[in-house]
Amino acid sequence: MNHMLSIRGVTYAAVEFGSGESLLLLHGFTGSKAVFQPFREEWASHFRCIVPDLLGHGDSDAPLSPVRYGMAETLRDVLAILDTLEVKQTHVLGYSMGGRIALAFALTYPERVHRLVLEGASPGLRTDDGRTSRRASDEQLAQFIETEGVQAFVERWESIPLFASQRRLPEDVFLNQRAIRSQQRKEGLAGSLRGIGTGQQPSYWSRLHELRIPTLLVTGELDMKFTQINEQMAACMQDATHVVIQDAGHTPHIEKPSDFQRIVVEFLR
Ligand SMILES: C=C(O[C@H]1C=C[C@H](C(=O)CCC(=O)O)[C@@H](C(=O)O)[C@@H]1O)C(=O)O
Numbered sequence: 136m137n138h139m140l141s142i143r144g145v146t147y148a149a150v151e152f153g154s155g156e157s158l159l160l161l162h163g164f165t166g167s168k169a170v171f172q173p174f175r176e177e178w179a180s181h182f183r184c185i186v187p188d189l190l191g192h193g194d195s196d197a198p199l200s201p202v203r204y205g206m207a208e209t210l211r212d213v214l215a216i217l218d219t220l221e222v223k224q225t226h227v228l229g230y231s232m233g234g235r236i237a238l239a240f241a242l243t244y245p246e247r248v249h250r251l252v253l254e255g256a257s258p259g260l261r262t263d264d265g266r267t268s269r270r271a272s273d274e275q276l277a278q279f280i281e282t283e284g285v286q287a288f289v290e291r292w293e294s295i296p297l298f299a300s301q302r303r304l305p306e307d308v309f310l311n312q313r314a315i316r317s318q319q320r321k322e323g324l325a326g327s328l329r330g331i332g333t334g335q336q337p338s339y340w341s342r343l344h345e346l347r348i349p350t351l352l353v354t355g356e357l358d359m360k361f362t363q364i365n366e367q368m369a370a371c372m373q374d375a376t377h378v379v380i381q382d383a384g385h386t387p388h389i390e391k392p393s394d395f396q397r398i399v400v401e402f403l404r
Pocket residue numbers: 163164165166230231232233235295297331332333386
């Protein structure tokens with residue numbers, strides 16, 4: 136079922152499929168609801184999946200004001216999406232930026248989250264200096280997107296070291312991800328970076344100990360940066376299991392989809 140949801144003055148596109156316990160799926164920066172399409176058949180047999188396009192992505196609105204993309208606004212939007220679809224409590228799976236949002240949502244509305252899966256996520260940056268520096272680099276990237284366009288950005292984005300392992304992907308998988316990224320709007324990507332980029336969101340490091348929700352942290356063995364971050368996260372959390380998927384980089388759901396799918400279903404079932 137496809138939805139166009141009027142949420143707090145903006146429109147979110149979402150797809151809903153399957154039956155069972157609810158599972159909210161949150162894509163990453165440059166993604167869309169399409170990134171979870173390969174798992175649809177398997178997950179539909181276990182869960183009622185709800186997959187929104189986050190603001191600035193896919194078929195959802197791309198507000199002019201970066202503030203509207205902010206973490207506080209996005210968390211209220213996610214809550215309103217669940218209320219609109221009459222979901223009282225849900226599993227939440229977030230990838231990368233979607234994982235940052237998923238973690239913040241679980242900390243803000245813990246009563247609404249049953250289990251949490253974070254893939255390649257973080258609680259934000261620990262220091263003001265780190266956030267200031269990241270906001271500056273994200274602003275430069277946003278300006279690059281606005282002046283050079285989405286295709287030039289996608290070529291640049293694909294080439295960052297974090298995604299080096301994706302060069303080994305089967306061509307159809309690599310080209311599908313490229314297509315999803317290439318379909319984004321420059322104003323949406325720029326607004327998302329400025330509004331909810333890693334440097335813009337608050338740090339949740341000091342609150343990780345509060346979380347009592349069973350949490351699965353998933354990172355790829357070749358993604359040393361986020362594997363180290365998630366090791367540190369697990370050490371702060373009361374009920375977190377960190378699984379490192381071998382021979383995968385930042386995006387295990389496309390690099391090792393069978394391993395990823397098995398680990399997620401085993402954790403949520
Ligand atoms: C490059 C860094 O951070 C970015 C990496 C991943 C996040 C993401 O959502 C990318 C998804 C994708 O393209 O597959 C993104 C985010 O959390 O917004 C980060 O900006 C880095 O070195 O930290």
